[in-house]
Amino acid sequence: MNNMISLIFITIGILFNLLGCIGIIRLPDTYNRLQAATKCVTLGCCSILFGVFFHFGISNAGIKALIAIPILFLGSTVAAHALIRGTYHFGIKLGEKSVKDDYKDAVQ
Amino acid sequence: MRYITVFILSLIFWLLLTFKLTVPNIIVGAVASLICSLIFTRFFISNVYKLLQPHRYFWFIIYLVVFIWECIKANLDVAYRVLHPAMPIRPGIVKVKTTLKSDLAKTLLANSITMTPGTITVDIIDDYLYIHWIYVRSEDPEVYTGLITGAFEKYIKRIIE
Amino acid sequence: MTDFLNILLYIQIALSGICLYRIIRGPSIPDRMVGVDIFGILVVGICAIISIQTEKSFILDIGIAWIILSFIGTLTLAKYLTGKKLNE
Amino acid sequence: MKGMTLIVKKTTQLIAGMVFMYGIYIIVHGHLTPGGGFAGGVVIAGSFILLILAFGSDFLNLVKEESGSTLYENLAILVVLFLAVSGLLFGTRVFFLNWFPKGTVGQLVSAGMLPLYNIFVGIEVAASILTIFLALIIFKEEISE
Known part of the structure; x- marks a missing residue:
């Protein structure tokens, strides 16, 4: 029973990872790629780790998988924030379809 | 007081990581937490008395449920x-005013916004x-402020401030 | 069960191959850095699946260390992009 | 404003302690799991590098007196050498002899002197990687002037 639940969680996680990687290939500019990739891949990997927790139960390895989840969450969100700010300061323009840019005044 | 808090938190982290309740393990963990609390206490958050108030944990659990729901919505x-074949995107950078005061609350709000739909x-x-x-839904500042921060701000105000 | 897990592992490895495509082809430097960041997160998933297959817990240790080092690496790259020196 | 944005600073304050404890875990369990002195030392140096990246290098007060980390590095490698020489003094006269009682396999306190070697090699690696990082910063300052 536990094996089935863990397998379902891992499958869902890999589907989210697949969507994130399609987003990396298809979307047109750097900012949108970062949006798709960070959200989907982070939630996918958290789901895989949750599946590992269900497979091992409450034991040494299961608790270790639970510890990995908050570290992964904090790390990837902060890394995405730092990366998108660095991209703007590096001088990459927003894509052609964009409608609004309030940050331009704040930088100068 | 702050030293004791950091010591207890790192000892809990050590015991969860090793997951063994033998005497040598606890002694090694206590020594490691002592070193950690001596080095890292001056970088830790300053007001630790708020960790002792139980109603904050209650609101934190409710916030966690809301957050996971928003997160799944973001992925869909x-x-x-x-x-979608036509890729309906309409990107832009907007400016939002927040009413939160403390630094930790602003950080938590920013991290939550990063994981919610499209922001x-x-x-x-x-x-x-x-x-x-x-996908910029509207050009009106009040409307998009409500759309972006409305779901989280009231919970975070109850958790931290 | 193990066959299905094998298939999932191969899919995950193929996904990190897609990230390598973005790293090689990316038109600008920030595109490549996005690829490196996502690649670091995907490797953690590979470690987790292998730890189920072999029933060993220490492979998760490697996963957590990988998260931490990839986080530090991405912060360094982002700091380089903003054009500041390391000590300011 | 020195350093990176507010978000990075606050998150770094929460995470740096965890990274340090994780490095100690890898070092102490070096004789039971993969890892050991070198890998754990790199993770411990990573926790300090994280603080330097987020707050700027003046925050740790290490640039002015870079002798601090160099001192720890030299002391640790000296202790490793003394432990190795102690094999020459006790038991059969062999360099790097493991003359401690071995204990049972799989416990935390076992394997004789290997945990001691791991701990001091860990301190040595952490201090030397931090020294290399600070030296790169100082070198870049001198180039730009």
Whole structure:
């Protein structure tokens, strides 16, 4: 029973990872790629780790998988924030379809 | 007081990581937490008395449920935009004013916004958050402020302030 | 069960191959850095699946260390992009 | 404003302690799991590098007196050498002899002197990687002037 639940969680996680990687290939500019990739891949990997927790139960390895989840969450969100700010300061323009840019005044 | 808090938190982290309740393990963990609390206490958050008030944990659990629901919604939203043949995107950077005061609350709000549908925090200057949005729904400042921060702000105010 | 897990592992490895495509082809430097960041997160998933297959817990240790080092690496790259020196 | 944005600073304050404890875990369990002195030392140096990246290098007060980390590095490698020489003094006269009682396999306190070697090699690696990082910063300052 536990094996089935863990397998379902891992499958869902890999589907989210697949969507994130399609987003990396298809979307047109750097900012949108970062949006798709960070959200989907982070939630996918958290789901895989949750599946590992269900497979091992409450034991040494299961608790270790639970510890990995908050570290992964904090790390990837902060890394995405730092990366998108660095991209703007590096001088990459927003894509052609964009409608609004309030940050331009704040930088100068 | 802050030293004791950091010591207890790192000892709990050690015991969860090793997951063994033998005497040598606890002694080694206590020594390691002592070193950790001596080095890292001056970088830790300053007001630790709020950790002792139980109603904050209650609101934290409710916030966690809301957050996971928004997170799943975010992924389905991005999946729709990626798989649609015409790619309905309309990106832009908007400026949002927040009413939260303390630094930790602003950080938690920014991290939550990063994981919700189609938004990433670009920068934070004083009270204003600059947010990159994958589909700008409206040009009116009041409408999009409600759309972006409305779901989280009241819970975070109860958790931290 | 193990066959299905094998298939999932191969899919995950193929996904990190897609990230390598973005790293090689990316038109600008920030595109490549996005690829490196996502690649670091995907490797953690590979470690987790292998730890189920072999029933060993220490492979998760490698996963957590990988998260931490990839976080530090991405912060360094982002700091380089903003054009500041390391000590300011 | 020195350093990176407010978000990075606050998150770094929460995470740096965890990274340090994780490095100690890898070092102490070096004789039971993969890892050991070198890998754990790199993770411990990573926790300090994280603080330097987020707050700027003046925050740790290490640039002015870079002798601090160099001192720890030299002391640790000296202790490793003394432990190795102690094999020459006790038991059969062999360099790097493991003359401690071995204990049972799989416990935390076992394997004789290997945990001691791991701990001091860990301190040595952490201090030397931090020294290399600070030296790169100082070198870049001198180039730009």
